[in-house]
Amino acid sequence: MTPSGPRTDTGRDSARRTRLRARVEAAASSYHELPGWEEVAAHAAGLSDRVAVAPSLHTTQPALAMRLEAEGCTVVVPGDEDPAADVADVPVAVVGGELAVVETGSVLVAEHGLADRVVTMLCQRLVQVVPAEVVVDRLEDVAAWLAERSGRASFASLMTGPSRTADIERSLTIGVQGPDEVDVLVLTGTDPVTEEPTP
Amino acid sequence: MSTLRPFEERYATALADPDVRGGLTAFQRGWRDSRDAAIADLEQQEGRSFDELRAELAGIKDGVLADWEHHLDTFTTNARAAGAEVVRVATPGEANALITERMQAAGADLLVKGKSMVSEEIGLNAHLEAAGIPPVETDLGEWILQLAEETPSHLVMPAIHKRRHAVAGLFERVLDRPFPPDDIDRMVKVARTELRERFLASSVGLSGANALIAEGGAIMLVCNEGNNRMSVALPQLHVVTAGIEKLLPTYADAMRQVRLLGRSATGQPITVYTNFLTGPRPGQEQLIVLLDNGRTAMAEDPDVADALRCIRCGACADVCPPYGIVGGHAFGHVYTGAIGLVNTSFHHGIEAAAGPQSLCVSCGACATVCPVDIPLPVQILEVRETVARSESAGSAGRVTRSALRAFQHPGLVDVGLRVAGVVTTPLRRDGVTAVPSALTSRGPLAERIGWRTPPAVPLRPARDTLRPGRLEEPPRLADQPLAGRKVQLFLQCLSDRLAPGIPIAAAKLLRAAGAQVIVPRDQHCCGLPAYDSGEQDTARDMVRQTMAALADGADVVTPASSCLAMLAHDAPHLLRGDTVEVERAQELAGRTYDLISYLASGPGRLPAGSLDDGDRTPVTVHRFCQASNTLGRGEAIEAFLRDVAGAPVVPLPEAGECCGFGGSTSVRNPELSAGILDRKLGCVDRTAASILITDNPGCILHLRGGVHASGRGVEVLHLAEYLVRRLPVAT
Structure with missing residues (x-):
């Protein structure tokens, strides 16, 4: 891991994130801006002492599990054999997002393998971590991201808040088959390439 | 194909159930407020009117139909390149046989199903049950209906005709434990616990498709509950059922549909999950079944071809006054609301389409909210003409035709009404014909005129x-x-x-x-x-x-x-x-x-x-x-x-x-x-x-x-x- 300098945050970036926060909260998720992964670990550990980490995030961010363990958590990274059983009773899961969309307050999560998918499907509280650099304005930005990767087998989900239903008398109930709660964490102080915390 | 009861029976059942009317009136009012606010927000966000936005999406869908084979080929090629098997079928029978065969080959003894209107259209559940593969609906509304042995009454809110006390009673009966009617949260949560083990146990899953994106060979699948994601991800075999009209050329086009779909369906800017699936996951098979079942015939009929733009949002039912009284079991067939009055005859035959035709009041409300600008009122009248010409119109149709032909002659009408004016003179009161209450309070005339006093027939026009x-x-x-x-x-x-x-x-x-x-x-x-x-x-x-x-x-x-x-x-x-x-x-x-x-x-x-x-x-x-x-x-x-x-x-x-x-x-x-x-x-x-x-x-x-x-x-x-x-x- 190579140390990086502090990122430069423009007023435009800040305004964009303000709009993102409004949309995320309108979708019934919570929104947080954190400087780096250490704070992500502290945030997740504050929610539960058992935390799952999506395998693809664990690959790019191995230090996260160590930091969670340092916070006193038991960390679960589901394996390929029976990933659903691995995470079935884990209350909190952390995944990385590819994009965060201001227009809708959504986070795009790419999760091709089953072990990644079960993390976002089966946990009760989902923590989505997105670098500030990939906060985009419009759904067309998502379309461009998908089009660039077309031709490859993939599974990408634009997630907007916790699962919900209004199937009984149009009465809104949060938390059905998917997560009951969603936290969107925007990393404002981390180089997205090296994932190194700001000094 | 259909196993639904005759229209007259469904109509009478709906009228006799006070929950239908009471629930749907509240639903329609709530939907209207949410949808209008969401569309106003969108217009402000985009700087364009609803009419401009829907014209754009309609244009995209029309462009697909103008070069349908090309887009189908592009989708098929790209989906196959990503590892999916794509099969086009002409009829429900072909679709059911293919899906059953593949599921049997996969050793399936249970199917977890996400919401799919095409599966309803082809009657897949009954077919699979007969083959020993019980399907489990995983959308909450669909699951409620499966337990109640009913069919969806709405394209998006399948169980909206059932009120909370009915759902609580159903759960008590089936699950053998108490459910207080006002604890909707508890009823919702039970789906999670009851269905979770089915997801984990099933080797086959099925979903519909909100769009087929030709550019990437991808399926777009939206849902709020998260059940669809599990239905497609966990099993070893994922079957997709989709109509061949669901094509969109590009991901950017899909986003235009997303902006209008959620807002038109539920008043949401976007559903909780908008999934883009390209091919199967590692270790999984994916079978995409593309169904025609009358869609090519629709495309060849200029009077109804625009109905193939439909993105199944259900908005046309949400503003429909008759739907608000009798609901989708009477007002429609498998596809309910205004769009059902148009496409049913192509998917299920003219006989299935005939009964509900008389329910449409031609108010035109459906056309004002359709996010792809389908001229539904005009199309309904085109189908109605086909029904009127067919045997399905029955004796009522023949009487109507004779009466209208007589009405064509002003002299005949004039004489008839002058006579009626003279005959009803003793009953004329302040602009109405005061029929004696003995006739209007009971008996066959009560339901005909008891609720609405007939107008007076004047002596002179x-x-x-x-x-x-x-x-x-x-x-x-x-x-x-x-x-x-x-x-x-x-x-x-x-x-x-x-x-x-x-x-x-x-x-x-x-x-x-x-x-x-x-x-x-x-x-x-x-x-x-x-x-x-x-x-x-x-x-x-x-x-x-x-x-x-x-x-x-x-x-x-x-x-x-x-x-x-x-x-x-x-x-x-x-x-x-x-x-x-x-x-x-x-x-x-x-x-x-x-x-x-x-x-x-x-x-x-x-x-x-x-x-x-x-x-x-x-x-x-x-x-x-x-x-x-x-x-x-x-x-x-x-x-x-x-x-x-x-x-x-x-x-x-x-x-x-x-x-x-x-x-x-x-x-x-x-x-x-x-x-x-x-x-x-x-x-x-x-x-x-x-x-x-x-x-x-x-x-x-x-x-x-x-x-x-x-x-x-x-x-x-x-x-x-x-x-x-x-x-x-x-x-």
């Missing part, structure tokens, strides 16, 4: 009173915008014979504004009743008759907005086979006005305060539904009453919703019509106004009858009747 020299000269207004202008008054057949006070008042107003009013002798009926009944040949004849009667190049003014809608909107469509006739119809439409348009913004525009007599009795206004939905009229009458007549106007809730008259609907399905009328009069009660004003004679006779039968103290007046009272007193 309006045209007699309006003969030259017979009508007393009205006092003149100070301003004479029509001085020296000739105006042809088109009476409307209904008001001419059943509400002559309306055209007479209109004539007085026009004269007071300076017009020379002519009543062409050969006028009869614009053809709307015949068109509305699916009798297009008769309707065309009547349009031609009307065009001939009004051939004089002068302005035409009618006190019936329904006639304007017919002449301006429907006549060119009806005559589309002959360009000369279309031009004649358009020429007539260009000089035809309803009274409010003529006096508020047309040549007869009256200045502010010119009909203000100082009376400040509050009034409320029912907006004739076709004027709102087809002619695009907004609050013109309210503004005119305020500005020109000085009347205090109390806004009427749901002012533009149909009153339930609906032409032949109120005769064929009086229970339905009564239900819609009751909703309308309930809104009138909330205004506390003692005068209800509207401008379509059919609505007026219907509302007057309902007010009289229910004993309400509200006076129902045509705009002309109200305004003529405010003319200055002759000196």
